[in-house]
Amino acid sequence: MTDTQPAPRSRPGGAPPAELAVLTPDSWTEPFWIAAAEHRLVVPRCTNCGTFRMPPSPFCYVCQAQGIDWVEQTGDGRVYSYTVIHHAVVPLMRDALPYVVVVVELPDAGGVRLVSNLVDCEPSSVEVGMPVRLVWDDVADDVAVPRFTAAR
Amino acid sequence: MLKDRAAIVGVGASQYYKRGQSLPQTNLELVGKAILGALDDAGLTVRDVDGFGLYSFGLDPALVAQTLGIPEVRFSGMLTGGGGGAAGSVGLAAAAIASGMADVVVSYMTLQQAGLRRFGASFAGSAGGGGQYSAPPSPEGDFVRPAGLLGPGQMFSILARRHMHLYGTTREHLAEVAISTRNNAIPRPSALMRAPLTLDDYFDARMISDPLCLYDYCLECDGAVAVVTTSAERARDLRQKPVYVLATANGGNGRWGQAITWMNMDDEYFASSGHRPVAQRLYEMAGVGPADVDVAELYDHFTPMVLMQLEDYGLCPIGESGPFVEAGSIRFPTGSMPVNTHGGNLSEAYIIGMTHVKEAVEQLRGTAVNQVADAEIALVTGGPASIPVSSLLLRR
Known part of the structure; x- marks a missing residue:
């Protein structure tokens, strides 16, 4: 194996169908998804006042400045809240049941929250406050979505 | 000031149907029947109508x-957002009347969830098969949809779970909302769900989006409701006893924003209905407080959001709605604060909250099926949702 070889593409257990991850980025969200495809989780931080915000947007909600730095995250987070979904609202989801949607807060990014999934875990193991770590889900050749699994 | 300047003088509704069963009637036909019914109730005709206040x-x-x-339309306004505007649409009508822009204003809601037109999958997108009510793809949606968070019930489950974590709210508390609301539907011919609901039924029901099971969800319906509002002066000469708009408010914290479709609301009020600042303005306009409310028609798309509205409207302290309902407080007729006396979205019909306005009017006229004795002031809310959320205080 050489160090130029791309990372192996993989999908974690319990992740929702790839069809849901057909993205429609704009100029403010696109850098997030380009970094994600490289397996880097980045969150925009205001260059003027230092406030993190998600999703990426053209103005800081505190000082209204537009400048941002993309700050790479370790991917360590905490479950802020969650739901375990047992019913498919559309047929596409039938084979994915049950799956866990988590709202994860990132302490290293001012507590901004991501809407994601708990993967590679028993759904019943989820609880508010549980520490989680980032797992990349390669849903397509050029698209990766951040998911989370139990830390430790 | 808007207080007491306008009055609801007519209410009307189509028959209510389970999803898709209103066919072959059209949506236009349903709403027409509701509007004509409301005008007839008021002793007015379409020739009197000159405005629309909608959501x-x-x-x-x-x-x-x-x-x-309708001969001439002089005002047509709509609250943005979603079901949050239900009660506020009548407030918009009152504002148009008080400002002199219109004289007789109709507010209505109509829906027909036939085929794939289901609100329950409204964030699934076309790839997910979300159907006609689906929100279009958006850069913001890219941060939610890939997680399989596709419907409002799933989204509100996340708020409910946070409320449970913070305050010890339990599924038994959610069940009490479902059961008390069902009890109110049982004697009502207009209600779609009239069989008693027991605690065993509740816990035996299938889980949909944990912690919400089948009975925590509202119904999926077809139907229409219309409300006619005019000036307080004109109202005194019409067929029904006027029901005055004591106060109305809409909006919410800016950072409540799109709420359930972004999940970055401030921690301080994440596990709330988003109504807290609206409730404060509502009571200020009215010059009354929570203790003056005789009956509360609270938008009940999902049971935990009734709990959070009880808190946000000061009907119980923040975080204490679980024990409050457990004590029987929201039961009609025995509780201290009867809630959703018509059976609500959960058990009568889901017409996106307009049945709540109709019920409040009937309570204040003294003609309700489940009449709260001597009801003088009724609270009506629109759905906890993206801003604006809204509410009304009505008085007889």
Whole structure:
């Protein structure tokens, strides 16, 4: 194996169908998804006042400045809240049941929250406050979505 | 000041149907029947109507006006957002009347969830098979949809779980909302769900989006409701006893924003209905407080959001709605604060909250099926949702 070889593409257990991850980025969200495809989780931080915000947007909600730095995250987070979904609202989801949607807060990014999934875990193991770590889900050749699994 | 300047003088509704069963009637036909019924209730005709005060998802008032033959429209306004505007649509009507822009204003909601047109999958997108009520793809949606968070019930489950974590709220508390609301539907001919609901039924029901099971969800319906509002002066000469708009408010914290479709609301009020600042303005306009409310018609798309509205409207302290309902407080007729005396979205019919306005009017006229004795002031809320959320205080 050489160090130029791309990372192996993989999908974690319990992740929702790839069809849901057909993205429609704009100029403010696109850098997030380009970094994600490289397996880097980045969150925009205001260059003027230092406030993190998600999703990426053209103005800081505190000082209204537009400048941002993309700050790479370790991917360590905490479950802020969650739901375990047992019913498919559309047929596409039938084979994915049950799956866990988590709202994860990132302490290293001012507590901004991501809407994601708990993967590679028993759904019943989820609880508010549980520490989680980032797992990349390669849903397509050029698209990766951040998911989370139990830390430790 | 808007206080007491306008009054609701007519209410009307189509028959209510389970999803898709209103066919072959059209959506336009349903709303027309509701509007004509409300005008007849008031002793008015389409020739008196000159305005619309609406909220999202209904039918274009231009189509309604041309179809019914309304002579001239002088005001047509709609609250943005979603079901949050239900009660506030009547507030918008009152504002148009008090400002002199219109004289007789109709508010309505109509929906027909036939085929794939289901609100329950409204964030699934076309790839997910979300159907006609689906929100279009957006850069913001890219941060939610890939997680399989596709419907409002799933989204509100996340708020409910946070409320449970913070305050010890339990599924038994959610069940009490479902059961007390069902009890109110049982004697009502207009209600779609009239069989008693027991605690065993509740816990035996299938889990949909944990912690919400089948009975925590509202119904999926077809139907229409219309409300006619005019000036307090004109109201005194009409067929029904006027029901005055004591106060109305809409909006919410800016950072409540799109709420359930972004999940970055401030921690301080994440596990809330988003109504807290609206409730404060509502009571300020009215010059009354929570203790003055005789009956509360609270938008009940999902049971935990009734709990959070009880808190946000000061009907119990923040975080204490679980024990409050457990004590029987929201039961009719024995509780201290009867809630959703018509059976609500959960058990009568889901017409996106307009049945709550109709019920409040009937309570204050003294003609309700489940009449709260001597009801003088009724609270009506629109759905906890993206801003604006809204509410009304009505008085007899």
